[in-house]
Amino acid sequence: xxxxxxxxxxxxxxxxxxxxxxxxxxxxxxxxxxxxxxxxxxxxxxxxxxxxxxxxxxxxxxxxxxxxxxxxxxxxxxxxxxxxxxxxxxxxxxxxxxxxxxxxxxxxxxxxxxxxxxxxxxxxxxxxxxxxxxx
Numbered sequence: 001x002x003x004x005x006x007x008x009x010x011x012x013x014x015x016x017x018x019x020x021x022x023x024x025x026x027x028x029x030x031x032x033x034x035x036x037x038x039x040x041x042x043x044x045x046x047x048x049x050x051x052x053x054x055x056x057x058x059x060x061x062x063x064x065x066x067x068x069x070x071x072x073x074x075x076x077x078x079x080x081x082x083x084x085x086x087x088x089x090x091x092x093x094x095x096x097x098x099x100x101x102x103x104x105x106x107x108x109x110x111x112x113x114x115x116x117x118x119x120x121x122x123x124x125x126x127x128x129x130x131x132x133x134x135x
Contacts, residue, residue, distance in 0.1 A: 034062055038062055071094055
């Protein structure tokens with residue numbers, strides 16, 4: 001993960017909601033949402049987070065549903081039933097969970113492997129064929 005230099009962070013902080021004042025209420029609300037919806041994060045719960053990967057996947061799923069499928073009353077000035085993704089201009093409608101889970105994400109663009117020395121003729125042909133079909 002790339003870190004922003006302090007000047008960039010300061011610029012983003014000033015542009016953010018609340019005129020640049022750091023408000024912990026948003027973070028606390030987000031933490032409460034995760035604790036409410038993910039059993040392994042509840043306080044004194046029976047479900048333990050045994051694997052970090054499962055916890056990460058659960059948090060990504062909860063965060064995505066929160067942003068794309070859950071309308072927020074605090075965003076009512078943008079329109080009726082507005083989600084954070086709609087307010088940010090990422091989407092134009094409130095998604096259903098079924099729609100979210102069945103959305104097919106295209107694979108990333110293929111990049112040839114890095115090798116020392118000259119690429120083989122077979123690799124050159126493969127790269128040329130790939131870019132001809134997908135370029």
